[in-house]
Amino acid sequence: MGTVLFVVTLHQTAPLLAKVIVLSACALAVGQFLYRGQYFPRVIMDVLSRLSDKAGLERAFEARAKKLATINAEDLARRVKARVVGQDETIDQIAIQLRRRFAAQGRNRPIAVFCFTGAPGTGKTHLAKALAEELFEDRNHLHFFDMSQYGQAFSASGLFGSPKGYVGSQSYGALTAALRDMSNAIVLLDEFEKAHPEVHKRFLAAWNDGFITEASDGARVSTSQAIFILTTNAAGRRISEIAQNHKGDRAELTQQVKSAMLDAQFAPEVLSRIDDVFIFNPLRGLDLARVVALEIERLAAQYDLKIAEGGIDVAVLVDTVEALGDRVDGGVRDVARAVEHQITDGLLDARGAGARFIRLVKEQDRVKIVHDPLEASGHLKDSASTSS
Known part of the structure; x- marks a missing residue:
C-alpha cells in the first residue's frame, strides 16, 4: 500500500520518473517469472538448469543435509562394527556423540x-x-x-600456507586447500603427538573459532562442517591400564586419560579443545582370531585366490593367536606379518x-x-544355474 501511495504521489510531481519506475518493476517481474520458469534461452539459463535437473538436485542436497542432521546412532554403529573388529563399545560411544x-x-x-x-x-x-x-x-x-611429517615448527606452513615473500606462498597449505575444496569432511590427524607443539597450537583457532587462516593471502577457511579426529599412541599402555581399572563414570575416565596425555607432552590448551x-x-581372543581370518582372506585375494566356505582350520587360528600371545604391540600390523x-x-x-x-589346514x-575342487565345481554349478 505504501508503494502504491508513493508512486501516485510521485506521478503528480514527476510523471516521467513514475513511469520509468513502474516500467522497470514490470520488466523485473517478467524477467523473474521467465527465469524461475526456465523460459530463457539455454545459453543464459543457470548451468544446472541447462545441464541437469536443478530442482531435483536442490531436493537431493536438502535430503542429504537432513540425513546427516538426524543420524541413527544404532544404524551407524552397526555398519561401522561390520568393518572394524574389537572396538564395539568405543564405536557405540562415537556414534552417540556424532548423533548429538x-x-x-x-x-x-x-x-x-x-581423539582416538x-x-x-x-x-x-x-x-x-x-x-x-x-x-x-x-x-x-x-x-x-600424517602428522609425523610436521615435526619442526616451520613445517606448519605445509598445512596452513606460507606468508607472502616466503617460499611456497604462491599456493595454499595442504589443510586449508583441502577444507576449501571439501569443507564437510573428516580431517584425520594421524599420530598427532609426533607433530611439533607449535604445529599443535596452530589448530586452536580451527577448533575454537570455526575457521583457519590461509597464511598466503589471509583468507579464512571455515571448519564448521568438519570433524577433526586426532589419533595418538602416546601413553598408550598407561591409558589402556587406566581404562581396564576404571570403575567410575565416563567423564572421570576422560579426565584421567587427558591427564596421562598431559604427562606425554600434550599442551593443556590443546587438550582443552x-x-x-x-x-x-x-x-x-576371538577378536584377534577374526583379524587373523580377515588377514588370511585379504592376503589370498592378492593372489586371486578365495577361501572356501569354512576353509580355515580352527587349529590354524588358535595356534596363530597363541603364537602372537602378548607380542601384538603393533596390533593388526603384527598379525599381518605373522600370517604372511x-x-x-x-x-x-x-x-x-x-x-x-x-x-x-594344520599339518x-x-x-x-590345499586346493578345494569341490568348492570350485559348486561355484561353477551355481554360476551356470544363475546364467540359465
Whole structure:
C-alpha cells in the first residue's frame, strides 16, 4: 500500500520518473517469472538448469543435509562394527556423540574434535576412514594428514600456507586447500603427538573459532562442517591400564586419560579443545582370531585366490593367536606379518597350480594350503544355474 501511495504521489510531481519506475518493476517481474520458469534461452539459463535437473538436485542436497542432521546412532554403529573388529563399545560411544553433535550444528565450531588413543594397530586410523565413508558415502570426504611429517615448527606452513615473500606462498597449505575444496569432511590427524607443539597450537583457532587462516593471502577457511579426529599412541599402555581399572563414570575416565596425555607432552590448551577421548582396547581372543581370518582372506585375494566356505582350520587360528600371545604391540600390523610369513609360499604354489578356492589346514608345525575342487565345481554349478 505504501508503494502504491508513493508512486501516485510521485506521478503528480514527476510523471516521467513514475513511469520509468513502474516500467522497470514490470520488466523485473517478467524477467523473474521467465527465469524461475526456465523460459530463457539455454545459453543464459543457470548451468544446472541447462545441464541437469536443478530442482531435483536442490531436493537431493536438502535430503542429504537432513540425513546427516538426524543420524541413527544404532544404524551407524552397526555398519561401522561390520568393518572394524574389537572396538564395539568405543564405536557405540562415537556414534552417540556424532548423533548429538550433528543435531547441534551451527555453533561456529567444528562438528566435533575427537581423539582416538590406545595401543598401535588397534584400528584407530581404520575406524576414522570407515566413519568418513559411512557418514558421507564417499571416501573423498576424508582429509588424511600424517602428522609425523610436521615435526619442526616451520613445517606448519605445509598445512596452513606460507606468508607472502616466503617460499611456497604462491599456493595454499595442504589443510586449508583441502577444507576449501571439501569443507564437510573428516580431517584425520594421524599420530598427532609426533607433530611439533607449535604445529599443535596452530589448530586452536580451527577448533575454537570455526575457521583457519590461509597464511598466503589471509583468507579464512571455515571448519564448521568438519570433524577433526586426532589419533595418538602416546601413553598408550598407561591409558589402556587406566581404562581396564576404571570403575567410575565416563567423564572421570576422560579426565584421567587427558591427564596421562598431559604427562606425554600434550599442551593443556590443546587438550582443552578436544571434545572427547575414545580409548581403543588391545585385540584379544576371538577378536584377534577374526583379524587373523580377515588377514588370511585379504592376503589370498592378492593372489586371486578365495577361501572356501569354512576353509580355515580352527587349529590354524588358535595356534596363530597363541603364537602372537602378548607380542601384538603393533596390533593388526603384527598379525599381518605373522600370517604372511606362514602362508605366502603356499599361496604362490596354489596360484601356480591354477587353483581358485583353497583351504588352510594344520599339518604338524606348519600351515598347509590345499586346493578345494569341490568348492570350485559348486561355484561353477551355481554360476551356470544363475546364467540359465
